[in-house]
Amino acid sequence: MHFTDTHTHLDGEEFRNDLPDVISRAKAAGVARVLIPAVDLSSIDGIIALCNTYKGYAFPMIGLHPEAVKSDWKEQLSLLKARFHDARFIAVGEIGLDFYWDRTYEKEQLLAFETQVEWAAEWQLPLVIHCRKAQNEMVPILKKYEKDLVGGIFHCFTGNQKEAQQLLQFDGFLLGIGGVLTFKSSHLREDLPAAVPLNRLVLETDSPYMAPVPHRGERNESAFVREVLLQLATSYDVSPEEVAAVTEENVQRLFQKLKEKS
Numbered sequence: 001m002h003f004t005d006t007h008t009h010l011d012g013e014e015f016r017n018d019l020p021d022v023i024s025r026a027k028a029a030g031v032a033r034v035l036i037p038a039v040d041l042s043s044i045d046g047i048i049a050l051c052n053t054y055k056g057y058a059f060p061m062i063g064l065h066p067e068a069v070k071s072d073w074k075e076q077l078s079l080l081k082a083r084f085h086d087a088r089f090i091a092v093g094e095i096g097l098d099f100y101w102d103r104t105y106e107k108e109q110l111l112a113f114e115t116q117v118e119w120a121a122e123w124q125l126p127l128v129i130h131c132r133k134a135q136n137e138m139v140p141i142l143k144k145y146e147k148d149l150v151g152g153i154f155h156c157f158t159g160n161q162k163e164a165q166q167l168l169q170f171d172g173f174l175l176g177i178g179g180v181l182t183f184k185s186s187h188l189r190e191d192l193p194a195a196v197p198l199n200r201l202v203l204e205t206d207s208p209y210m211a212p213v214p215h216r217g218e219r220n221e222s223a224f225v226r227e228v229l230l231q232l233a234t235s236y237d238v239s240p241e242e243v244a245a246v247t248e249e250n251v252q253r254l255f256q257k258l259k260e261k262s
Contacts, residue, residue: 002032003229003244004251005222007094007128007155007176007204010036010058011046014208014219023054026222030244033258034058034222037094037128039065041079051088059258060088061128063095069105069112077115084123090257092120093128094155100132109134114141120152121145126254127152128176135163146170151254156180156206158188161195168200174250176204179212179220182231189235198236198246202254203228 005026015022026034036051036058038044044062051058062083064076083089095116097109120127129152131138142149151172157164158180167173175196181188192201203225205211211220212227229247233240252258 001030001241001244003030003203003225003247005031005034005205005207005225006153006202006251007178008034008036008207008222009039009209010034010207010222011043011050012208015221019050022221022223023057026225027057029223029226031222031225032248035061035090035128035255037061037065037091038063039094040068041076044080044083048086048088059090059255061091061093062086062089063093063116063128064112065094066096066098066109066113066130069109071105071108073105073108073112077112081119084119087257089125090255091126091128091152092116092123093126093153094130095127096130096132096155097134097138098130098132099134099137110137110141113138114144117141117145117149120150121148124150125257126150126172128155129153130155135159135166139166142170150256153202153204153254155204156210158186160187161191164191164195168196172254174200174202174254176202177232178204178206178228179210179216179224181228181235182212183216184213189231192232193236198232198238198243199250201232202247202250203232 047060051060153176155176157175207220
């Protein structure tokens with residue numbers, strides 16, 4: 001049984017001392033590959049180096065995270081766009097909108113997000129989208145480009161049935177499901193089977209953050225995505241093997257560059 005962690009920050013400081021062990025545990029757990037998003041310009045070289053070390057297992061994405069969008073966003077995006085010619089990037093991400101803490105750079109976030117959505121359409125790359133307290137602002141932007149987009153992932157989905165349905169109006173887009181699914185307080189175990197077919201889901205950890213039960217409170221790592229898979233199997237009343245097979249099909253369908261590199 002093999003599956004993909006579609007969103008993990010293994011390039012972070014949290015993994016500096018034991019990354020080889022983390023990768024080994026992931027492989028032992030059944031993780032066939034890991035996808036690593038950039039969050040800003042400074043993270044790109046480290047991600048590329050990591051993916052070169054684990055070539056064929058770790059794959060890079062490129063983007064400017066909404067929390068990294070400040071007054072210099074135009075300069076940052078200009079420098080970022082110059083890196084797009086690197087064929088190793090399999091997606092535009094992690095990009096998006098985040099108005100959870102404040103809206104100081106709301107205008108800049110909206111402009112930076114739309115610019116990167118345009119790039120995804122131009123380069124025909126999937127999007128990996130972070131959206132927190134901003135779905136009402138995000139959806140109209142995506143609707144402007146939906147006919148030109150190949151699809152993407154709404155990363156770390158924790159919304160309700162109505163929000164899921166609103167996002168899945170976009171063909172080719174999937175919901176990224178992580179450790180929150182396993183939390184005692186989570187409604188996802190009921191809402192997902194009621195509103196979302198399994199072929200619209202992918203697995204993720206967002207490690208080192210949001211470790212699933214029974215690892216909650218620990219540093220999250222890619223091996224723990226297996227707990228998410230097992231909980232989805234229970235919630236959808238199917239075998240773990242079916243969850244692995246369907247989510248792998250979803251990954252392969254979305255990330256066309258993975259086929260080129262396999």
